[in-house]
Amino acid sequence: QKEVEQDPGPLSVPEGAIVSLNCTYSNSAFQYFMWYRQYSRKGPELLMYTYSSGNKEDGRFTAQVDKSSKYISLFIRDSQPSDSATYLCAMSGAEEGAQKLVFGQGTRLTINP
Amino acid sequence: GAGVSQTPSNKVTEKGKYVELRCDPISGHTALYWYRQSLGQGPEFLIYFQGTGAADDSGLPNDRFFAVRPEGSVSTLKIQRTERGDSAVYLCASSITREETQYFGPGTRLLVL
Numbered sequence: 001q002k003e004v005e006q007d008p009g010p011l012s013v014p015e016g017a018i019v020s021l022n023c024t025y026s027n028s029a030f031q032y033f034m035w036y037r038q039y040s041r042k043g044p045e046l047l048m049y050t051y052s053s054g055n056k057e058d059g060r061f062t063a064q065v066d067k068s069s070k071y072i073s074l075f076i077r078d079s080q081p082s083d084s085a086t087y088l089c090a091m092s093g094a095e096e097g098a099q100k101l102v103f104g105q106g107t108r109l110t111i112n113p
Numbered sequence: 114g115a116g117v118s119q120t121p122s123n124k125v126t127e128k129g130k131y132v133e134l135r136c137d138p139i140s141g142h143t144a145l146y147w148y149r150q151s152l153g154q155g156p157e158f159l160i161y162f163q164g165t166g167a168a169d170d171s172g173l174p175n176d177r178f179f180a181v182r183p184e185g186s187v188s189t190l191k192i193q194r195t196e197r198g199d200s201a202v203y204l205c206a207s208s209i210t211r212e213e214t215q216y217f218g219p220g221t222r223l224l225v226l
Contacts (some may be wrong), residue, residue: 008153036217043117043204043217044156088155099211100146100169103155 003027006089006104015113019076023089023104026070030102031094033065035074038086038106047087048074079111115139117218119205125224126195134190134221138207145188146206146215147180148172156204162188163211195225 006023013019021035032051036044048063050056050072056063062075072091076083089104118137126132138145144163148156158172162182170180177195182188192199202222206215 004155006155034214041219041222043206043219046214046216049214090155099144100158100161100172101148101156101215102158105153106155 001026002105003102004089004091004104007107008105010108010110012110012112013079015079015081015111017079017111019079019083019109019111021074021076021087021089021107021109023072024070025072025091025102027091027093027102028067028070029093030091032092033063033072034090034101035061035063036088036090036103038088040085044088044090081111081113084110117205117207117216119203119218119221121221122219123222123224125226127226128195128197130195130225132192132195132223134192134203134223136188136190136205136207136218138186138188138205139216140186142207142209142216143185144208144211144213144215145182146208147188147190148204148206150202150204150220152201159190159203161211168211192223195223197225199223200225 004025035048038044053067060077064073086106088106090101147159150156161169165185177193180190202220204220206217
């Protein structure tokens with residue numbers, strides 16, 4: 001079993017819909033949680049960064065972390081065609097030597113005009 | 114400002130050959146990371162540098178892979194006796210310090226024939 005599980009999709013929704021993306025993980029040492037967006041043939045771009053549990057909102061994007069359930073989510077409101085990309089969850093620990101990011105498989109998202 | 118740059122953007126080589134992949138991190142970033150991303154998968158950690166030293170090389174798959182960062186800035190990932198299974202996108206990321214956000218470059222797409 002992988003440390004981080006993410007449904008690869010693909011996920012296709014109409015423009016304006018609310019999108020929910022999720023990851024589960026098994027390592028209780030993870031403290032930092034991130035969502036990256038990756039367009040085709042580009043490097044991952046950081047969208048959201050959260051430390052420990054709780055919610056964080058940035059414009060149309062909301063990240064949620066539930067450490068008790070080992071479950072993180074990214075919500076996209078009023079989705080746009082430009083949001084079409086692969087979304088990767090990533091996480092890391094806080095202790096020395098735990099700086100490496102552990103990624104999910106990525107969910108391929110298409111927003112249809 | 115300039116982001117992380119990687120050269121070459123694409124590399125095609127033959128099985129058994131030696132390749133070098135270069136990463137120029139964001140100026141002033143002391144931490145540098147290499148990841149490998151296979152098709153349809155999330156990036157997987159290879160090695161992490163803090164300054165000139167490799168602080169964590171636990172992700173290198175075998176002794177054919179080696180990386181250096183002699184002056185604490187540019188890094189080179191070296192692969193000896195390439196195999197077809199080495200074909201992937203090699204991503205470099207940098208951060209100001211090990212605790213801070215990792216910014217990714219566009220990657221080098223390696224194809225071993």
